[in-house]
Amino acid sequence: MTLVAVSLCLIVLAGMAGGLSRQPAAGEMLFRVLLGAGCVTGAVPAVEVLAGGTVAELRFVAAPFGAWVFGLDALSAVFLLAILIVGAACAFYGLAYLAPERGHRAVAAAHLLLTLLITALALTVVARAAVPFLIAWEVMAVVAYLLVVFEHERPEVRRAGLIYLVATHVGTLLLLAFFATWAGATGDLSFAALAAHPPFSDARSGIILALALVAFGLKAGAVPFHIWLPEAHGAAPVHVSALMSGVVIKMGVYGLMRTVLMFGAPPAWWGWLVLAIGAGSGVLGVVWALAQHDIKRLLAFHSVENIGIILLGIGAGALGLAYGHPVVAVLGFAGAALHTLNHAVFKSLLFLSAGSVTHATGTRDIDRMGGLARRMPATAAAFLVGAAAIVGLPPLNGFVSEWVIYQALLRGGSARGAMQLAVLTAVPLSLMGALALACFAKVVGVIYLGTPRDEGAAAARESGRGMILPPVGLAALCVAIGLLPVAVVPPALRVGGLVAGSGAEPEVSAVTATVFALALAASLLGAWLWHRVYTGRRRPLEAVTWGCGFATPTPRMAYTASSFAAPLLATFGSFAGTRADHTASSFATHAFDPVLDRVMIPMWRGVSAAASRLRPIQRGGLSRYLLYIATAVIAVLLYLLAAGRGP
């Protein structure tokens, strides 16, 4: 635990050094060294706990509102690892990304705030009592808001920041209610005391679990609470979006898993609800992602989809606990934890390389890019690895975590009773995978392949080393985790066992899976080498694209992103959230968020209209207010009279 404390101090120091030093070059060097040292120091106890060790707790007894306890168990360790890895990558990337803005924006403050965000995130997962948890949570939310409105002179950024702030504070209020309902009249708010609770009545446990689902679902971005996600992640600078998509929304997942750990076995209805929300978020998230052409909003909607996948794992785990199938429970939570780590890695990889691309071409619209694989080969390769990982293709890391979640769902099929129906959720999971393949084939094809569609894309050049190394490092990590499931699946099973509270050891044959992944990678590499040798001997000819004999292809003839996705979106009809505007001579498609535009905003307008009917009460006249006060006093006196008169 002391190592974690040391690492957090180092990280904060790094921020202050980067922020306060006079010379930018020395400040950046100090930032890099201190942040790197801090992240490595923090990762050591996390890996130790995941490998089966234990770490002592830190108690501060003389703190306000009860003892403040900090500890690191397997569940906290996996999230801490994700925070440190993604935090380091985004911070290093941010140094290079924000360097051109140094004169006219608060760049140093941004670096300091980023390190504060990483520290707040780490404190949230190591907190073992309600009060430090809530304080760290609130600090994380506010610092994230400040980072989101970095480009605050743009009105859409301010609007996005406002939506985010409102959403996160609604979540915090619900969290306060959650902890209050749980702890009840006892004063001890540490997680150990909460876990040792007496059995609750059905109503009270229902309220607690519903509050947890809404509050943590708001943070995680599950449909229908996701409305702030695309706005905030689209408006923030790209390394902040990467950090938010990678780890900040995972705090909601952490909260849900910690709730299950402390609650014991949740009732079956909660498991089914989480499963349904997971399936809905997943499918709707990827359909809405298909409709987008802004690369950052597209990636943000994919985060909604992957949160759906993680919730499927949590739902399967909760159902396993409710119906008494420990193997399914352990596998479900293990898959959720592993997918959290994997998604953090490949989503931040995708965001950072997308940032390099938007930086180089000057636009966020993918329909204006094209042919960037020739101009930015390293970024393209890293993005391709991230795309293959998020689709869940072997031998990368997305496949490993989806494989574990599928096993949890399919093993539920061999149970008896209502649990068997859970196996049908494998179908939405496969639909999500297929739609994600469609979406990323579109994204990679339109951005990196083909010919440039615009001058910005034609003039793009590869980014500097500071912006290439973090994505490439993350890509290497994706490949490493994918090739060695035997290294990550047993610790994930340990996390699953901790959350499920059971010692069941499901037979997962991780070794054979590792052999499979290594064999696949080896054969792919072998085929590629053979191909190089073979075509090296007979030199191939180069010509213009044949395309059925059309001799002068132009970039305007290539398929655009919206036409690529059009057949799929047509099948989903009005759920897809696209709107086409066409006049006699022009055509444009716009993508919007159906939940925000068709449900939330009309609801708010309705509430606002109903509330404005009450406006006549507040006309401002003093005599009217005195009349209100007098009426209220007389009403109270009459009530006391009537109550006193009763038998």
Place this chain on the structure above:
Amino acid sequence: MTQESLVALALLAVVAPALPGIVVKTKSLLTGRRGPPVLQLYSDLWKLVRKGTVYSRTTTWVFRAGPLVALVSLLVAALFLPLDGRSAPATFAGDVIAFAGLLALGRFALVLAGMDTGSSFEGMGASREVTIASFAEPTLFLCFIALVLATGDLTLSGMLGTPLAAAWPRSGATLCLVGTSLFVLLLAENCRVPVDDPATHLELTMIHEVIVLDHSGPDLALILYGSALKLALFGVLVVSIFSPRAELSGPVAVAVLFAGLGVVAVLVGVVESVTARLRLTRVPQLLVGAGALALFGIILELR
């Protein structure tokens, strides 16, 4: 990984190019022609391998890697199928998902290779291919779920091997429905009528043909061989469901499998001659119909 299963796999790899030949021969005979010889694809492959390659200047390494990744993923996927009706060369819990993932990997590589040329034809083919795949994959998983429920096994060797033979008396109706659904999936994934016409050369009506338009020489040979192998793999799935061969000895089981593959190829030829190609917007409907059959099988199993 026994020697026998590897030999069976090698035999399958050798026999696969004969299947499209059987399909074309059936179609020709049914329309009153003699048609090309059954082994025509072997001669085509030999001719293509000796040709030179032309690469477009727009393409990158993605285009060159596409056919390779597609073929390697199919060969690795074939390792999980129990060709002798009992055990496969490779097996692990949940390898059905690896099977589906490998097919997706091959598709991803070919679609990206198509987009790499920057031509509108390949883009169109890519768009249609991923649309059809988005409906084919859930249907495939519905069939797998039905098999999991019927056999209680999470590996492909179990789902298509000995536990399947034991499940036939109890779940015969479910297995027939799953087999029919898998046959419709075979037509969809291998670009057969009524989903796609492999013989058409009108760009506006092609799906798979148009993605591979710019490949030439040995690359095209790899792609043609890969599609024959994919037809063989799906044929193995269909044949394994309808003829569980767990009691037969090794060589007899493999011989029965190849005979079954021939029957499946003839059936595909008959279906191609009898039905017309569906309108593209009706293809998702066909796949959802196949999924509905598999769902009905699942309902019967859950009863």
Place this chain on the structure above:
Amino acid sequence: MYSAAQLVLLFVVLSDLAVLGTTRLSSCIRGIAAQGLLLGLLPVLVAPQLSVHAVSLGVGTIVVKAIVLPWLLGRAIREAAVRREIEPLVGFIASQLLGVLAVALAFAIASRLPLPATTQPLLVPVSLATLMIGFIVLTTRRKALMQVIGYLILENGIYLFGLTQTESVPFLIELGVLLDVFVGVFIMGIVVFHINREFDSLDSTRLAELTD
């Protein structure tokens, strides 16, 4: 293994799903003729011993449901000169998924009903499923002819349920059921031809134009 009656019942469900999924009216009529044929085989297979009663019921059902009614409907199509069905109110994919959902519901409900042990295990779920699918076709299709077909499927479902009572119910009930079908189709036939002649279209959503 499955008895012949269970196989026939499974094919009845398949014919229901086929009617839901096909777009052409002539295929729907062929589907309902096939369903009539299957339903005609059932009294013979379900009855514990072969009796004149069961055989005559089967033959009568085949004549009415598999020969006469499809021929009448076929004539209606030819006279009104319609071929295809336009997109139903919920879409073809959604109506197929609704159909499977109806089958699942039917099986779930049937497993909860207290039934005597001697009934065919699949008879009640299949009858409920056919009923619900007939109702789906009736409410979601626009062409009046498709609605007639939906009504016929509904009647088939009721007929299937009536088969569970072949032991204790006199012959009169069967006649009543068949007469019911006759009357229903006659009325619908008259309505269809009058609609066609008066309004030049068999699209029943245009009936809404009758209001002012």
